[in-house]
Amino acid sequence: MPDALFPGEARVIHGACPHDCPDTCATVTEVRDGRAVAFEADSRHPITQGWLCAKVRPYLERVYHPDRLLYPLRRVGAKGVGGWERISWNDAIGEITTRWREIIARYGAAAILPYSYSGTLGALNAGVCDTRLWNRMGASGLERAICDASAERAVSVTYGARWAPDMRDLIHSKLIILWGNNPATTGPHLMPFLRDAQRRGAYVVVIDPRRTLTARSADEHIQPYPATDGALALGLMNVLFSDGLSDDVWLEANTVGWRELRARAAAYPPERVAEITGVAADTIIALARRYGATKPAMLKFTDGVQRHGNGGQTARALACLPAIVGQVGVRGGGLYYSASGYARWDAEAVGHASECAPQPRVVNMNRLGAALTGEVSDPPIMSLYVYNANPATSTPNSQRVRAGLQRDDLFTVVHELFMTDTARYADIVLPATSQLEQVDLHRAYGHRFITYNERAIEPLGEAKSNWDVMRLLAAGMGYEEPWLREDAETALTGILDATRAHNPFLRGVTMERLKAEGYAPLNFEERGDVPFADLRFPTPSGKIELRCDALAAEGLDPLPDWAPAGEYAGWKPGVDDRLALISGAAHHFVSSSMANVPSLLQREGAPFIEINPEDAEARGIESGAEVEVSSARGSCRLRAVVTTSAPRGVAIAPKGRWAGLSPDGRNINWTTSDELSDLAGGATFHDNLVTVRPVVAASVTEVTATIEPSPVFHS
Ligand SMILES: Nc1nc2c(c(=O)[nH]1)N[C@H]1C(S)=C(S)[C@@H](COP(=O)(O)OP(=O)(O)OC[C@H]3O[C@@H](n4cnc5c(=O)[nH]c(N)nc54)[C@H](O)[C@@H]3O)O[C@H]1N2
Ligand SMILES: Nc1nc2c(c(=O)[nH]1)N[C@H]1C(S)=C(S)[C@@H](COP(=O)(O)OP(=O)(O)OC[C@H]3O[C@@H](n4cnc5c(=O)[nH]c(N)nc54)[C@H](O)[C@@H]3O)O[C@H]1N2
Ligand code: SF4
Ligand SMILES: [Mo]
Numbered sequence: 001m002p003d004a005l006f007p008g009e010a011r012v013i014h015g016a017c018p019h020d021c022p023d024t025c026a027t028v029t030e031v032r033d034g035r036a037v038a039f040e041a042d043s044r045h046p047i048t049q050g051w052l053c054a055k056v057r058p059y060l061e062r063v064y065h066p067d068r069l070l071y072p073l074r075r076v077g078a079k080g081v082g083g084w085e086r087i088s089w090n091d092a093i094g095e096i097t098t099r100w101r102e103i104i105a106r107y108g109a110a111a112i113l114p115y116s117y118s119g120t121l122g123a124l125n126a127g128v129c130d131t132r133l134w135n136r137m138g139a140s141g142l143e144r145a146i147c148d149a150s151a152e153r154a155v156s157v158t159y160g161a162r163w164a165p166d167m168r169d170l171i172h173s174k175l176i177i178l179w180g181n182n183p184a185t186t187g188p189h190l191m192p193f194l195r196d197a198q199r200r201g202a203y204v205v206v207i208d209p210r211r212t213l214t215a216r217s218a219d220e221h222i223q224p225y226p227a228t229d230g231a232l233a234l235g236l237m238n239v240l241f242s243d244g245l246s247d248d249v250w251l252e253a254n255t256v257g258w259r260e261l262r263a264r265a266a267a268y269p270p271e272r273v274a275e276i277t278g279v280a281a282d283t284i285i286a287l288a289r290r291y292g293a294t295k296p297a298m299l300k301f302t303d304g305v306q307r308h309g310n311g312g313q314t315a316r317a318l319a320c321l322p323a324i325v326g327q328v329g330v331r332g333g334g335l336y337y338s339a340s341g342y343a344r345w346d347a348e349a350v351g352h353a354s355e356c357a358p359q360p361r362v363v364n365m366n367r368l369g370a371a372l373t374g375e376v377s378d379p380p381i382m383s384l385y386v387y388n389a390n391p392a393t394s395t396p397n398s399q400r401v402r403a404g405l406q407r408d409d410l411f412t413v414v415h416e417l418f419m420t421d422t423a424r425y426a427d428i429v430l431p432a433t434s435q436l437e438q439v440d441l442h443r444a445y446g447h448r449f450i451t452y453n454e455r456a457i458e459p460l461g462e463a464k465s466n467w468d469v470m471r472l473l474a475a476g477m478g479y480e481e482p483w484l485r486e487d488a489e490t491a492l493t494g495i496l497d498a499t500r501a502h503n504p505f506l507r508g509v510t511m512e513r514l515k516a517e518g519y520a521p522l523n524f525e526e527r528g529d530v531p532f533a534d535l536r537f538p539t540p541s542g543k544i545e546l547r548c549d550a551l552a553a554e555g556l557d558p559l560p561d562w563a564p565a566g567e568y569a570g571w572k573p574g575v576d577d578r579l580a581l582i583s584g585a586a587h588h589f590v591s592s593s594m595a596n597v598p599s600l601l602q603r604e605g606a607p608f609i610e611i612n613p614e615d616a617e618a619r620g621i622e623s624g625a626e627v628e629v630s631s632a633r634g635s636c637r638l639r640a641v642v643t644t645s646a647p648r649g650v651a652i653a654p655k656g657r658w659a660g661l662s663p664d665g666r667n668i669n670w671t672t673s674d675e676l677s678d679l680a681g682g683a684t685f686h687d688n689l690v691t692v693r694p695v696v697a698a699s700v701t702e703v704t705a706t707i708e709p710s711p712v713f714h715s
Helices: 059-063 088-105 123-127 132-137 149-159 167-172 186-197 227-243 248-254 258-265 270-278 281-291 312-324 347-351 365-375 398-405 467-474 488-500 511-515 549-553 597-604 614-620 697-704
Strands: 011-016 027-032 033-039 073-075 082-085 112-115 142-143 175-179 202-207 220-223 297-301 335-337 360-364 383-387 411-416 430-431 440-442 451-453 520-522 581-582 607-611 626-630 635-642 650-652 688-692 712-714
Touching: 011 451, 033 059, 033 467, 073 088, 088 112, 088 220, 088 383, 088 411, 088 430, 112 142, 112 365, 123 347, 123 440, 123 467, 123 488, 132 347, 132 467, 149 312, 186 202, 202 281, 227 258, 227 270, 227 281, 227 312, 227 697, 248 258, 248 312, 258 312, 270 281, 297 312, 312 335, 335 440, 335 650, 347 488, 360 365, 365 398, 398 488, 398 626, 440 488, 451 511, 511 520, 549 712
Parallel strands: 082 712, 112 383, 142 360, 175 202, 175 297, 202 220, 297 335, 383 411, 411 430, 581 650, 607 635
Antiparallel strands: 011 027, 027 033, 073 082, 073 430, 440 451, 451 520, 581 688, 607 650, 626 635, 626 688
């Protein structure tokens, strides 16, 4: 409403939360005189339901943060020290493309490594930007395995597709098992549906070593030792089969390998599983009987449970369970992993790979530090281009990543909104737009709506979107393909149209409609809205593959199994001095995004580690004390929170803390492992045994003195 105080017309712009979260909320930005004055949830959206999470509610604090990067910067002085001078975009693009041409002439384009992950999940500013320019250039590919690779592969080979039920169908569930999933923090829009189901009599079980926010409101909380879930799942199968609670007729009709899986599960009687997991045999038997007898039963898991050396097999075992009780294709039952398989963007429209030479090689992103320090040669990596990611903070074995970033002969460009731990090591820093300043299109991994993000405000300073920068870089390299010049809307319309042409789930979802309505539901007319209701599975056999021959062909075990994950071999909780360290999601950040927003930092408190009272006492640690957390890789210092939320033998230190904002200049990823999992090169953050010791008072001053100085700007 225009008035004397606000002469500008108020505009309301529809958008999407771009962050790595299953909820992909529909948002509304109110803009006056070119400035966003309010940022809220879209009250019409059936999943967003008119509210945003604690971390994104104060989003304008992030968008208008005084530390936003507004101009291109060139490093002055030594790497990582923080001296910068302002340069023009012309100079920045000129310098980057000149260096790249030299590197390509000497080493080949494979010596250039683009590194990105989930700063935004948009089809344009992630999807297109992760492929087009790099395909054309022939740069090294990135094996995008830092998050969900093991489970993604496990679920895909078992069911043939990653389809998940409608959250609203939880209301039909009578039993809901949340396995290694903490939605109250990591996907909060599930919670109201969970509550409604519970009120209607559903029994909710949480399986998580930590007493999470989600576990607190469950009917039952089961706390296995980390990385033992594969054994627990096989133990449940053991009881289901031996008690006659498996649906053998259904298994015979709809699966392959169920008898072999039954034989495998026979090796996991409850007593043995109790020994492995620390969960009482009676509890295992009771849960199996409940799962066998209660219908519909939903099993939901996410990725926290697979971040260890046995992660692939663990996810396979979990994914098989709903089939044993014949709950697949049933409303309110089945497997709820990820909905991202419904609207996979047409790969050719996104990346135009068929018009380019084959990718020369791929580098596993979990091995970034190793790759930069010699593991990858012929050619070595001579240039790193980072966007949508903060590897110095979020990638495992950070010390090694740092060592790589410090290489004087590595030409590093970081495109960012903020001077992150990673950007500090760049040769050139480019300023990025926030979601309010860019156009994009979003699918979700937790629900079944497509959401359009309209630009709400002009870019701050000289910030540019990922795609705008890629187009400048392409032009600077002399690439002339029309698909490297398209504007944002043309590119997105092309991708949506190409995908809809062969994907019935997108029927009726057009750009015109998205622009007019903000979001649109996927279309389930052809396949039915319950995943696999028609019991057709897009696997080689057309059935659920409990035994998976494709894995056997790769020399992997075709049946799920359990083995002690990497570092856990021989570990005896309570006997061993080392604690199993889990570093999952922080409540107020998304990975390291938002971990520089003052109000959120205040709510999250100092970087901390949760430790059980008995473990604390045995180590002379009091709540609030500073502790040193060390693994075979490295160490960092945190505040101890002594709490029964951590079971004995397990410690929890949430991810996402900026090393540069921590008193010791480090974070928990100094301790985590860059070994790969048993499937698809997955991350093993939680395969991490640590010793925790109080820091002696004398060295406290020394620690505070190592706070990294703020970057110095020469402009
Ligand atoms: N607030 C917030 N939300 C987020 C994120 C964030 O950083 N902050 N990150 C986003 C991203 S990138 C992702 S991938 C998702 C992840 O979503 P989730 O998978 O729900 O999150 P995590 O915290 O990684 O792990 C979930 C739970 O797994 C438990 N866990 C760890 N190891 C084991 C194990 O061996 N067995 C069992 N049973 N449980 C285990 C942890 O204690 C944790 O409570 O969340 C997204 N949402
Ligand atoms: N210890 C431990 N570490 C973990 C995990 C764990 O469980 N434990 N989980 C892992 C998981 S699941 C994930 S997914 C990864 C995530 O790792 P990353 O993908 O590296 O995520 P972030 O650390 O949030 O860094 C994203 C960066 O992108 C920037 N950004 C946002 N939007 C844009 C944009 O439009 N353009 C550009 N150029 N930049 C943008 C943000 O400012 C932010 O600095 O972290 C992993 N790290
Ligand atoms: S982070 Fe998740 S819950 Fe929060 S606003 Fe974004 S999509 Fe919604
Ligand atoms: Mo993730």
